[in-house]
Amino acid sequence: MKTELFGLFTHEIAAAIIPCGLEQYRAKQIGEWLYRHGVENFIDMKNIPLTQRILLDSQFTIIKSKVRCAQHAADKSTDKYLLEYQDGAAVETVLMRHKYGNSICVSTQVGCAMGCRFCASSLLGKSRDLSTGEILRQVLFIQQILKQEGSKLHSLVIMGTGEPLENYDNVLRFMRLCHEPYCLNLSYRHMTLSTSGLVPQIDALADEGLPITLSISLHAPNNSVRSELMPINKKYPIELLLSAADRYAAKTGRRVTYEYILLQGINSLPEQARELAVLLRGRLANVNLIPANPVPERGILRPNSSSVREFLTILQQRGITATVRKEMGSDIQAACGQLRYQSFKGISKSE
Numbered sequence: 602m603k604t605e606l607f608g609l610f611t612h613e614i615a616a617a618i619i620p621c622g623l624e625q626y627r628a629k630q631i632g633e634w635l636y637r638h639g640v641e642n643f644i645d646m647k648n649i650p651l652t653q654r655i656l657l658d659s660q661f662t663i664i665k666s667k668v669r670c671a672q673h674a675a676d677k678s679t680d681k682y683l684l685e686y687q688d689g690a691a692v693e694t695v696l697m698r699h700k701y702g703n704s705i706c707v708s709t710q711v712g713c714a715m716g717c718r719f720c721a722s723s724l725l726g727k728s729r730d731l732s733t734g735e736i737l738r739q740v741l742f743i744q745q746i747l748k749q750e751g752s753k754l755h756s757l758v759i760m761g762t763g764e765p766l767e768n769y770d771n772v773l774r775f776m777r778l779c780h781e782p783y784c785l786n787l788s789y790r791h792m793t794l795s796t797s798g799l800v801p802q803i804d805a806l807a808d809e810g811l812p813i814t815l816s817i818s819l820h821a822p823n824n825s826v827r828s829e830l831m832p833i834n835k836k837y838p839i840e841l842l843l844s845a846a847d848r849y850a851a852k853t854g855r856r857v858t859y860e861y862i863l864l865q866g867i868n869s870l871p872e873q874a875r876e877l878a879v880l881l882r883g884r885l886a887n888v889n890l891i892p893a894n895p896v897p898e899r900g901i902l903r904p905n906s907s908s909v910r911e912f913l914t915i916l917q918q919r920g921i922t923a924t925v926r927k928e929m930g931s932d933i934q935a936a937c938g939q940l941r942y943q944s945f946k947g948i949s950k951s952e
């Protein structure tokens with residue numbers, strides 16, 4: 602069995618290659634080839650002697666991915682890719698070109714087990730967690746595209762398919778690796794992690810001391826609506842979730858973002874906005890309203906734009922910091938899990 606190097610820190614690469622007779626300093630060179638240059642073959646690591654490259658190739662592997670399909674928004678703001686790993690598992694990765702810079706949205710699991718009613722990611726269930734290297738490969742893939750265009754990555758959002766805190770160790774390693782100077786040298790302040798609300802892991806994350814932005818998928822102003830929409834609420838109801846978020850804000854000094862998807866006839870009425878304002882009053886919070894991306898399989902609809910504006914105004918009038926998420930790429934099925942689901946259906950049809 603060959604050992605996987607992609608996804609290891611340089612001290613771990615050193616521990617793997619020294620027994621093969623390579624010098625310690627080669628680990629940093631390998632790390633830079635893997636993470637800064639994005640090479641997928643040892644043979645391309647030009648500052649390492651050829652005999653060592655051949656040796657590396659016989660002992661180690663590098664995670665690769667290929668594009669199964671790609672969609673590009675008409676306005677060029679968003680590119681969505683379905684990337685396939687060597688075992689055939691495929692996940693979505695999205696490049697969003699904002700005014701303030703380029704952002705990548707990564708997936709952390711193959712499918713999702715959370716079962717949120719409005720989300721396409723759960724339609725096929727979860728097949729497995731992604732490894733640190735597999736998550737990082739998504740970033741390196743996008744990084745190469747940006748490099749060719751002469752631009753670079755500004756921020757990272759962990760908001761693709763999967764519940765990142767259910768794959769805690771791999772996701773934490775991934776963020777730390779992105780921060781390393783020999784990797785992306787990305788500031789933690791430019792990383793956002795979104796969770797459906799796993800309370801023990803939110804506390805664990807607060808203890809890591811990383812100044813990342815925590816984003817919580819709240820989506821409802823009370824337990825009865827939230828439990829309808831998100832099965833996880835039966836395990837960790839709103840009171841527990843909000844106190845974990847408060848502890849997170851207190852420990853890290855970072856304002857927590859609450860995502861609130863607006864679903865017609867379910868959670869977007871004016872009285873629900875008032876209830877949400879009471880719930881969040883006095884908290885270090887930002888509310889991000891997301892008019893639902895329609896997912897036909899889920900039978901969900903977004904409210905009209907005047908209801909969205911009214912919901913926003915009610916929150917703002919009550920002193921809650923709130924914005925409506927700028928819509929990007931809805932013409933390319935950028936809603937969570939939609940491309941993967943469509944592709945899966947396409948494959949089943951042609952079989």
Ligand code: SAH
Binds near residue numbers: 892937
């Ligand atoms: N599992 C994590 C991260 C992935 S989802 C989480 O739940 O936070 C990222 C965000 O997109 C979540 O807030 C999710 O609830 C939301 N989302 C899912 N389906 C959506 C849809 N059809 N329209 C708009 N937002 C959606």
